[in-house]
Amino acid sequence: xxxxxxxxxxxxxxxxxxxxxxxxxxxxxxxxxxxxxxxxxxxxxxxxxxxxxxxxxxxxxxxxxxxxxxxxxxxxxxxxxxxxxxxxxxxxxxxxxxxxxxx
Amino acid sequence: xxxxxxxxxxxxxxxxxxxxxxxxxxxxxxxxxxxxxxxxxxxxxxxxxxxxxxxxxxxxxxxxxxxxxxxxxxxxxxxxxxxxxxxxxxxxxxxxxxxxxxxxxxxxxxxxxxxxxxxxxxxxxxxxxxxxxxxxxxxxxxxxxxxxxxxxxxxxxxxxxxxxxxxxxxxxxxxxxxxxxxxxxxxxxxxxxxxxxxxxxxxxxxxxxxxxxxxxxxxxxxxxxxxxxxxxxxxxxxxxxxxxxxxxxxxxxxxxxxxxxxxxxxxxxxxxxxxxxxxxxxxxxxxxxxxxxxxxxxxxxxxxxxxxxxxxxxxxxxxxxxxxxxxxxxxxxxxxxxxxxxxxxxxxxxxxxxxxxxxxx
Numbered sequence: 001x002x003x004x005x006x007x008x009x010x011x012x013x014x015x016x017x018x019x020x021x022x023x024x025x026x027x028x029x030x031x032x033x034x035x036x037x038x039x040x041x042x043x044x045x046x047x048x049x050x051x052x053x054x055x056x057x058x059x060x061x062x063x064x065x066x067x068x069x070x071x072x073x074x075x076x077x078x079x080x081x082x083x084x085x086x087x088x089x090x091x092x093x094x095x096x097x098x099x100x101x102x103x
Numbered sequence: 104x105x106x107x108x109x110x111x112x113x114x115x116x117x118x119x120x121x122x123x124x125x126x127x128x129x130x131x132x133x134x135x136x137x138x139x140x141x142x143x144x145x146x147x148x149x150x151x152x153x154x155x156x157x158x159x160x161x162x163x164x165x166x167x168x169x170x171x172x173x174x175x176x177x178x179x180x181x182x183x184x185x186x187x188x189x190x191x192x193x194x195x196x197x198x199x200x201x202x203x204x205x206x207x208x209x210x211x212x213x214x215x216x217x218x219x220x221x222x223x224x225x226x227x228x229x230x231x232x233x234x235x236x237x238x239x240x241x242x243x244x245x246x247x248x249x250x251x252x253x254x255x256x257x258x259x260x261x262x263x264x265x266x267x268x269x270x271x272x273x274x275x276x277x278x279x280x281x282x283x284x285x286x287x288x289x290x291x292x293x294x295x296x297x298x299x300x301x302x303x304x305x306x307x308x309x310x311x312x313x314x315x316x317x318x319x320x321x322x323x324x325x326x327x328x329x330x331x332x333x334x335x336x337x338x339x340x341x342x343x344x345x346x347x348x349x350x351x352x353x354x355x356x357x358x359x360x361x362x363x364x365x366x367x368x369x370x371x372x373x374x375x376x377x378x379x380x381x382x383x384x385x386x387x388x389x390x391x392x393x394x395x396x397x398x399x400x401x402x403x404x405x406x407x408x409x410x411x412x413x414x415x416x417x418x419x420x421x422x423x424x425x426x427x428x429x430x431x432x433x434x435x436x437x438x439x440x441x442x443x444x445x446x447x448x449x450x451x452x453x454x455x456x457x458x459x460x461x462x463x464x
Contacts, residue, residue, distance in 0.1 A: 003249040003275055008151055008165075011249035031141070036248035044233040044252075044320045055319045057233025058252075061240035062146070063139055064221035064357065067231075081240075084141065 112211035117145020119396025120217035122411030144170030193364035213418035220397035228314035234321025238351035253346035265351030373454025374400030
């Protein structure tokens, strides 16, 4: 969900871009993190833990905790909260330690 | 590989780092400031509330505006910025800074680490379920990106962060179902508590979260009452209809880089746990390596600004003796002391006292 009206903040969103989550197109805005774009689109599960395969999502949002590791453009272990969206970016849920070139 | 000699390297572009960089540059030293984000400001960029500050330090100004004022100063002073860059190690023959594009090595005379803090986790069933966030994470989502993680929130912790974020969630149209507090009193300032009470958010004292419930995502939370010994009272559990949980249960200094650089690390609960030992001038056990802000003990933005100034002025004076810089160290230390003189500064004062006494080098 995106906020459209706020009593004190005026959100200056960047250019509209399209990113692909598990192959499906999602609308995002330049300048925002992958995590923010996914949560805006109602996607909360970012990866599954290596041993118990538990669902994990965003926790700290500032690059400190590594809860949000995803495969982004074929590279595993990318912090979704720190990587900014780019038009055409391909994002996949990471399973365990992930695989290089996940395409 | 790129390599460069400079006077002061500042690591972290939040209030402490910005204040340090500005001070060092104003004292005519060459400065590089490094931050992993695309813009400077650190956590100020999500602080939409007005700061109490002090006479000289941004009283009544919103955090987001303080970030812009400081960024503007950095630009006017011509300070070199390495954004979207990470210091990956501090070595005897240089500091390695990596970005997506390259690896640089910088040779600074002095280093100021202002890496901030990270949010604490709490132990409960399913605390790893998506939809359990640090309160600061929710603040980032809502105030920086304008994205809501849900419609109904449970806030755990009634310190200033728990209270302020609850208020900001209500401003953004989220219902905060309750604020839980394990202690028998509210942790934060009365003025913040009054604001959330006026909005009708119940603050449940002697309560904590027992479990998050949901299939791949928070769909409810179970809370419980605590007895005087912090033990859950069986039979007091209640299920709340919430779709996300915010943990506002404190922060811990980000001390890893200082530890890698060889600084002695000590444990001081009043300051947030493990942190680099340092002197009143903010210098660590490694000569020429300083810490400032939350990395030097979790406190808040105004003290971070003051600590950054002290560290940079001391660093400047030790590069080249400077009476004005010496004076600046003294006056700013005094200002910091006055700032901490209130009721909420007590814990920090006690923590710093323990810290100074904990190790003699």
